[in-house]
Amino acid sequence: MLKKSIFLMYCAAILLLSLNSCQKAPKEAGFLAYYYPLEELKEGLVYEYQPVENDSLPVNYWYYMVQEVDGEKYLIGNNYNSQFEVQQFIREKVGENAVLLEDFILYEDAEDKKKRPIKVSVISNEVFPAFKLDSLKEYKMALKWDITQEKGTSITLNRSRTFLNNLSTFEFEGKSRSCSIFKIQEHIEHFVEDDGYLEPIYPGIEFYANGIGLVYYKKVLAEGVEIEYQLAKRYSMAEFEKKFSRSLK
Helix, strand or coil, X not given: CCCCCHHHHHHHHXXXXXXXXXXXXXXXXXXXXXXXXXXXXXCCEEEEXXXXXXXXXXXXXXXXXXXXXXXXXXXXXXXXXXXXCEEEEEEEEECCCEEEEEEEEEEEECCCCCEEEEECEEEEEEXXXXXXXXXXXXXXEEEEEECCCCCCEEEEEEEEEEEEEEEEEXXXXXXXXXXXXXXXXXXXXXXXXXXXXXXXXXXEEEEEECCCEEEEEEEEEECCEEEEEEEEEEECHXXXXXXXXXXXX
């Protein structure tokens, strides 16, 4: 498990950023060694994220699977909430310099109690460094969609991910794994026709463990208001479906 003093480490990491600019990326598969394990995910795995010391937050699930098309590798992801309902769909391409977001779908509740997809435009698509790392670069992703139930209202999500260091480890499945730490900033542009923009900014931090992927993240929503999750388990889709079946009983 992650040790205490996350914020102290975070502050120290910012000071050390310039010192780490010459740090070499992991040898195994370049910097992808810290992203989701592409070979292991050909059969697909569910990642179960549990809230850290906050029982009021729900469990979060991501199902990841790798597909290969014409020699190109794509990471497919489906996000499920604690009621086992699909929330998001992503498709990412492993490029030469970065993992690139190709498709993104949000799902909203419809009147028939089913989920309805929302069209999302991908404006910027850099998700994560691939084989080489530019430690001074901001990897930027931007999405935009309309709020269908509120005419003239749209949301633009701008997310930047910046490498900090490899100074931490994470205990998972009985093994201590080195982590790549990223600073995150989300800038939301909430546009309401005839009313203008609301533009909150949410800073955060992410830990990616070698051979696993995202294992910990924290986001600050307001002063004293945070969401914090860490990876608890990984298992097959068949096990996830059994978990869902048991929840219906």
